[in-house]
Amino acid sequence: MSDSKAKGSKDARKVPMRDFSQSLPMALLRAREAVMRQFRPNLRAHGLTEQQWRILRALAAVDAIEVTELARVAFLLGPSLSRILRDLEARGLVQREVDARDMRRGVLSISTKGLKLIAQVAPNSEAIYATIARRYGARKLAALHKMLGELEQSIGGGGEADAGDDE
Amino acid sequence: MSDSKAKGSKDARKVPMRDFSQSLPMALLRAREAVMRQFRPNLRAHGLTEQQWRILRALAAVDAIEVTELARVAFLLGPSLSRILRDLEARGLVQREVDARDMRRGVLSISTKGLKLIAQVAPNSEAIYATIARRYGARKLAALHKMLGELEQSIGGGGEADAGDDE
DNA sequence: GGCAGTTGATTAACATGTTAAGTTTCAGGC
DNA sequence: GCCTGAAACTTAACATGTTAATCAACTGCC
Numbered sequence: 001m002s003d004s005k006a007k008g009s010k011d012a013r014k015v016p017m018r019d020f021s022q023s024l025p026m027a028l029l030r031a032r033e034a035v036m037r038q039f040r041p042n043l044r045a046h047g048l049t050e051q052q053w054r055i056l057r058a059l060a061a062v063d064a065i066e067v068t069e070l071a072r073v074a075f076l077l078g079p080s081l082s083r084i085l086r087d088l089e090a091r092g093l094v095q096r097e098v099d100a101r102d103m104r105r106g107v108l109s110i111s112t113k114g115l116k117l118i119a120q121v122a123p124n125s126e127a128i129y130a131t132i133a134r135r136y137g138a139r140k141l142a143a144l145h146k147m148l149g150e151l152e153q154s155i156g157g158g159g160e161a162d163a164g165d166d167e
Numbered sequence: 168m169s170d171s172k173a174k175g176s177k178d179a180r181k182v183p184m185r186d187f188s189q190s191l192p193m194a195l196l197r198a199r200e201a202v203m204r205q206f207r208p209n210l211r212a213h214g215l216t217e218q219q220w221r222i223l224r225a226l227a228a229v230d231a232i233e234v235t236e237l238a239r240v241a242f243l244l245g246p247s248l249s250r251i252l253r254d255l256e257a258r259g260l261v262q263r264e265v266d267a268r269d270m271r272r273g274v275l276s277i278s279t280k281g282l283k284l285i286a287q288v289a290p291n292s293e294a295i296y297a298t299i300a301r302r303y304g305a306r307k308l309a310a311l312h313k314m315l316g317e318l319e320q321s322i323g324g325g326g327e328a329d330a331g332d333d334e
Numbered sequence: 335g336g337c338a339g340t341t342g343a344t345t346a347a348c349a350t351g352t353t354a355a356g357t358t359t360c361a362g363g364c
Numbered sequence: 365g366c367c368t369g370a371a372a373c374t375t376a377a378c379a380t381g382t383t384a385a386t387c388a389a390c391t392g393c394c
Contacts, residue, residue, distance in 0.1 A: 028199035031315040148198040
C-alpha cells in the first residue's frame, strides 16, 4: 500500500491487480534490456543487430546446419530468420546450399568473412560479459541462469498450454 | 534416413567463445518467451497485444499520466508508444488531453471502456500468473524477481550513462 | 506412378523495437 | 519581443516479432 509518487494520484487504482513491479514478464524484459544495452553499441559498431549476431554465433559453432534447426538454436521464428539470412547471405557472411537428399532443406554455414567478423566482435563482447559477471557476481549469475532454466522447464518451454477462456 | 544429424558438428567449433547456453540475454529471452506464451492467447482473444495491455494496466493504476512518464512506467520507447496510443485512442480505450500549462505535454487517462476491457482480461491473466507461481514455487519466484532487480541495478539499469569502457 | 496430406521454407501483412530527423512549445538571455 | 537552445512528442525508415497464407518438395498409400 505504499503509494508511490505517480503524478497526483494517491490511491487512485481503478482495478484490482498486481502492480507492474510484480509482473514477471516485465521484470524479465527490464533485466534483458539492461544487459543488451551493454552489448548493442559494440554490435552496432560492426553493422550487426542482435539477431544477426546470434545467427553468426550459432553458425560458428557448427560445420553446417539446416534452417529449421538454426531457428531453434538461435531462438528465432522462421520468418525472421528467412529475412535475416537473405541479408547475411547478400553480405557474404553466410553460405547456403540445398540438401541433395531433400531439396526443401537449406543447409547453412558461415563464410570466412563471417568468421573474421566474429573474431572482430567477440573480444569486446566477451569483455562486456566479464564485466557484468564481475559486478553481479559469477556465482550469483550462475544461480540466475539455473533459475531461469528451471522457470522455462516448469512452464513447459515446449509450447502447449492454454489457460482456457472462461466464456 | 540413417545418416546425418549435422555432419561432425561435435568438435567443429571455429571460434573461441562461450556457448549459446551460457548467453545471459538468450536465457532471459527464453524465459520471458516461455512466460509470455502463456499470456498471449488470452490477450489476443480480447484483441490486445502485450504492449497495449501494459499500457492499459499502467493507466488503470493512476488517475492521469503524461506520455513520457507512461513510456518510462510501461517500459516502451517513445515512438512505439505514440503509435499504440493513436490506436488505443481511436478504439476509445484511452483519453487524452493537453496540459494547460505546457501545451507540449499530453495527459492520458483510461476510459470507462478501457476499464471494462481490463475487467474482462484481468481474471484470466491473474489465474495464469497464479499457475506459474504455483508450479515454479512462490518463494522461488520472489527470489527470481529479486535477483533480476539486482542484475538491473548492478548493471545500471537506472538509465544513466554507460558503464564506460572504451576504446 | 499418381494423388492426398505433410513438412521445410518463404512471403505477406500488421505491430513493435530502434535510431534519427522533424515539429511544436517552453525557457532564457539579449 | 526576438532569437537560440532544449524539451516533449511525433514521423520516418528500417529490422524484427508474430500469425497466417503460400509454395515447393517429400511421404505414404493405393
